[in-house]
Amino acid sequence: MLEFTPDQQMIREEAQRFLREQSSSEAIRRVVDAGASHDAGLWASISRELGWCAMAIPEAFGGLGLGATEVVILMELTGARLACVPFWSTVCMAARLIEAAGSEAAKTKYLGAIAAGEMAVTVALGDLSAANPMSGTSVRAVKSADGYVLTGKVAQVIDLAAADLVIVPAQLEDGATALFALERDTGQVILPLKVIDGTRPVASLELASVAVSTTQRIDAGGLTDAAAQSALAFANLGLAAEQLGAAQGALDVTLAYVAERVQFGRTIASFQAIKHRCAELVVDIAEARSLVFGAAAGLGGMDAAESALEVSGARVLASDLQFRAAEEAIQLHGGVGFTWEYDPHLYFKRAQASAALLGSREAHLDRIAASVFADGGLK
Amino acid sequence: MSGVEAFRTEVRDWMAIHLTGKFAELKFRGGSGEGDALPELRKEWERELAAGGWTCPGWAKEHGGRGLSVAEQIAFQEEYSRAGGPGRMGHIGEGLMGPTLIAFGTEEQKKRFLPGILSGTEFWCQGYSEPSAGSDFGNIKTRAKLDPVTGDWIVSGQKVWTSLAHLSDWIFVVARCEEGSIGRNGLIFLLMPLSQPDVEIHPIKQIGGGAEFNSVFFDGARAKAEDVVGQPGDGWKIAMALLGFERGISTLGQQMSFQQELDLIVEIARENGSDRSPAIRQRVAYAWTGLRAMRYLAMRVLSDDQSAEARREALTYKYQWSNWHRDLGRLAMDVLKMDANVVADDPRRERLQQMFLFARADTIYGGTNEIQLNIIAEQGLGMPKEPRGKL
Numbered sequence: 001m002l003e004f005t006p007d008q009q010m011i012r013e014e015a016q017r018f019l020r021e022q023s024s025s026e027a028i029r030r031v032v033d034a035g036a037s038h039d040a041g042l043w044a045s046i047s048r049e050l051g052w053c054a055m056a057i058p059e060a061f062g063g064l065g066l067g068a069t070e071v072v073i074l075m076e077l078t079g080a081r082l083a084c085v086p087f088w089s090t091v092c093m094a095a096r097l098i099e100a101a102g103s104e105a106a107k108t109k110y111l112g113a114i115a116a117g118e119m120a121v122t123v124a125l126g127d128l129s130a131a132n133p134m135s136g137t138s139v140r141a142v143k144s145a146d147g148y149v150l151t152g153k154v155a156q157v158i159d160l161a162a163a164d165l166v167i168v169p170a171q172l173e174d175g176a177t178a179l180f181a182l183e184r185d186t187g188q189v190i191l192p193l194k195v196i197d198g199t200r201p202v203a204s205l206e207l208a209s210v211a212v213s214t215t216q217r218i219d220a221g222g223l224t225d226a227a228a229q230s231a232l233a234f235a236n237l238g239l240a241a242e243q244l245g246a247a248q249g250a251l252d253v254t255l256a257y258v259a260e261r262v263q264f265g266r267t268i269a270s271f272q273a274i275k276h277r278c279a280e281l282v283v284d285i286a287e288a289r290s291l292v293f294g295a296a297a298g299l300g301g302m303d304a305a306e307s308a309l310e311v312s313g314a315r316v317l318a319s320d321l322q323f324r325a326a327e328e329a330i331q332l333h334g335g336v337g338f339t340w341e342y343d344p345h346l347y348f349k350r351a352q353a354s355a356a357l358l359g360s361r362e363a364h365l366d367r368i369a370a371s372v373f374a375d376g377g378l379k
Numbered sequence: 380m381s382g383v384e385a386f387r388t389e390v391r392d393w394m395a396i397h398l399t400g401k402f403a404e405l406k407f408r409g410g411s412g413e414g415d416a417l418p419e420l421r422k423e424w425e426r427e428l429a430a431g432g433w434t435c436p437g438w439a440k441e442h443g444g445r446g447l448s449v450a451e452q453i454a455f456q457e458e459y460s461r462a463g464g465p466g467r468m469g470h471i472g473e474g475l476m477g478p479t480l481i482a483f484g485t486e487e488q489k490k491r492f493l494p495g496i497l498s499g500t501e502f503w504c505q506g507y508s509e510p511s512a513g514s515d516f517g518n519i520k521t522r523a524k525l526d527p528v529t530g531d532w533i534v535s536g537q538k539v540w541t542s543l544a545h546l547s548d549w550i551f552v553v554a555r556c557e558e559g560s561i562g563r564n565g566l567i568f569l570l571m572p573l574s575q576p577d578v579e580i581h582p583i584k585q586i587g588g589g590a591e592f593n594s595v596f597f598d599g600a601r602a603k604a605e606d607v608v609g610q611p612g613d614g615w616k617i618a619m620a621l622l623g624f625e626r627g628i629s630t631l632g633q634q635m636s637f638q639q640e641l642d643l644i645v646e647i648a649r650e651n652g653s654d655r656s657p658a659i660r661q662r663v664a665y666a667w668t669g670l671r672a673m674r675y676l677a678m679r680v681l682s683d684d685q686s687a688e689a690r691r692e693a694l695t696y697k698y699q700w701s702n703w704h705r706d707l708g709r710l711a712m713d714v715l716k717m718d719a720n721v722v723a724d725d726p727r728r729e730r731l732q733q734m735f736l737f738a739r740a741d742t743i744y745g746g747t748n749e750i751q752l753n754i755i756a757e758q759g760l761g762m763p764k765e766p767r768g769k770l
Contacts, residue, residue, distance in 0.1 A: 290676035290679055368664035
């Protein structure tokens with residue numbers, strides 16, 4: 001009844017231990033301060049040694065064929081440690097998009113490589129802050145003699161500099177959307193952006209008449225709406241789990257601080273004003289975690305539309321929660337809370353950057369309202 | 380069809396056949412804020428349930444129950460509420476008193492009291508809170524003095540917020556039996572008949588106009604020697620165990636009724652145009668989200684997960700649902716707009732108005748918001764305990 005299996009519990013405990021050691025505050029700061037694309041050592045461990053990328057990939061393509069719950073467990077924990085790795089992009093965005101919309105050849109090639117930990121992959125979504133970012137890309141694909149020519153710009157692509165492969169949704173001449181896979185240095189221009197949240201690097205992508213072969217088109221006859229929605233639901237669920245984890249991480253940092261900080265002859269953790277605010281975060285964490293794991297259990301089971309609504313709800317709760325946990329971390333740390341030296345700012349910046357990703361809370365609530373009122377939304 | 384689904388169908392069919400005729404009037408009645416509605420018919424309904432074997436279905440078979448699994452109990456609660464099953468007059472006996480007697484009662488006490496609970500013929504209420512012992516439950520002042528001749532206990536004092544005392548037959552009372560004792564020491568757990576001359580029951584008219592709560596005054600009232608549960612001095616232990624028996628299964632039925640309230644709000648919003656307001660739509664969607672999360676939280680709470688994290692999050696459940704419900708009350712009134720203020724013979728509006736008013740109690744009874752946050756901080760996060768005063 002919505003509890004972890006012993007295997008899931010084991011995955012969770014081991015991942016938690018591993019990330020505490022390997023994605024320490026010092027490790028995160030090395031990436032942030034250097035403006036690096038990711039923590040390459042950590043990513044190598046996660047993808048190659050621990051096999052985390054193989055979890056949800058079907059066995060037919062070299063994965064372990066586990067469900068959404070295992071991925072959500074790992075997303076929550078990477079969120080808690082703000083792990084600077086392209087795990088979400090690869091597993092929650094790209095792999096699921098390939099699985100939902102890719103041709104058999106693409107699945108064999110790329111899902112296999114992802115499962116083996118050989119490839120970090122991202123998706124160049126047209127508008128990252130839109131609730132439906134799969135459509136509305138400005139990239140155009142024009143048929144050529146031996147393939148396609150891609151032209152256009154994508155303003156923000158998560159983990160682009162770290163990715164070995166970028167999947168580009170592009171509009172064909174007939175208006176349909178196709179997916180193209182571009183490996184490193186195949187004509188695209190990548191410009192890393194200076195961002196406030198250095199824990200999740202972003203770059204812009206420019207395609208100036210980039211010629212691609214027909215084999216680089218990886219969708220199976222166009223990206224259908226159902227496939228896009230299925231991929232998006234998974235990406236949003238993973239993101240909600242990550243946000244939830246980051247909230248827990250911010251609370252953990254705060255609890256450690258208030259237990260040590262002494263004022264008026266007592267630890268500030270003993271003041272009811274502090275206790276209640278920490279307890280309120282526990283309430284919100286319990287709420288968000290329940291919906292995240294409830295939605296994960298339902299994903300692929302109950303009807304897809306209902307499931308997508310729960311995922312939207314999970315995003316709303318997790319976005320609210322993550323911001324509140326991060327702002328409380330700053331406030332309850334007092335003066336040191338807004339220094340570079342202490343960690344709250346890392347959580348705070350990540351919170352704001354994540355809230356806007358794949359649809360604002362308002363957009364997700366609108367989607368739920370359209371279903372609850374059964375009227376297709378306000379026109 | 381799985382076993383639970385088959386069972387669910389059985390409950391649904393039974394309700395469809397039995398919540399009809401004279402009982403049809405009871406549909407969706409006797410819930411939040413109107414626990415005192417249609418009492419005689421609801422007592423009759425308890426006997427109807429008993430005849431069908433649906434009272435105390437979670438009790439073990441040896442005690443007269445059905446020995447249902449947790450999943451089946453959840454299914455029962457959900458189907459009962461979905462069908463509009465009325466607020467249960469027998470809830471205190473079935474959910475609290477019975478399990479306490481099964482755990483701590485003598486064989487004689489079980490023989491004497493369990494059948495009345497099972498058959499829906501004896502109704503119980505709880506004598507816990509006092510005017511000066513609310514959140515500070517240890518500050519109980521009601522006294523129990525041993526009558527050396529009969530061995531009976533002579534009780535004097537006042538209990539308050541006693542739900543349905545005026546419609547009950549028995550009350551369980553936590554009283555101070557050791558002169559000079561303080562806090563959790565020196566308490567006794569007594570079973571007392573309400574129909575005796577030295578017990579007076581005064582209704583408390585509440586915010587919505589109804590009166591399901593009472594003050595109960597004891598002025599030398601008597602508890603028989605054999606009606607002590609546990610030993611004199613065990614009162615705190617028994618009282619706390621009793622509260623622990625409410626594992627929250629009935630809250631899944633409660634959630635079904637929350638869903639009905641939300642559905643009602645949506646229905647009215649579509650009729651009166653509130654559904655054109657973007658802000659109202661967002662609030663409705665947010666309420667929908669909270670209810671989904673609450674359902675999954677309840678399922679996690681009822682699971683066997685004994686990790687520190689699961690136990691910590693279980694502590695948040697009361698805070699979670701009560702605040703959600705309180706917010707829903709306000710949303711309902713905002714959707715009704717000016718109609719919210721006008722009392723009319725419209726059962727839908729009446730239900731929401733009562734819910735709006737009574738939900739203010741949700742965050743107070745059973746541990747206030749403030750006490751809940753203390754519990755979460757202290758027991759869940761291990762933060763320092765509140766200092767105690769000397770007054």
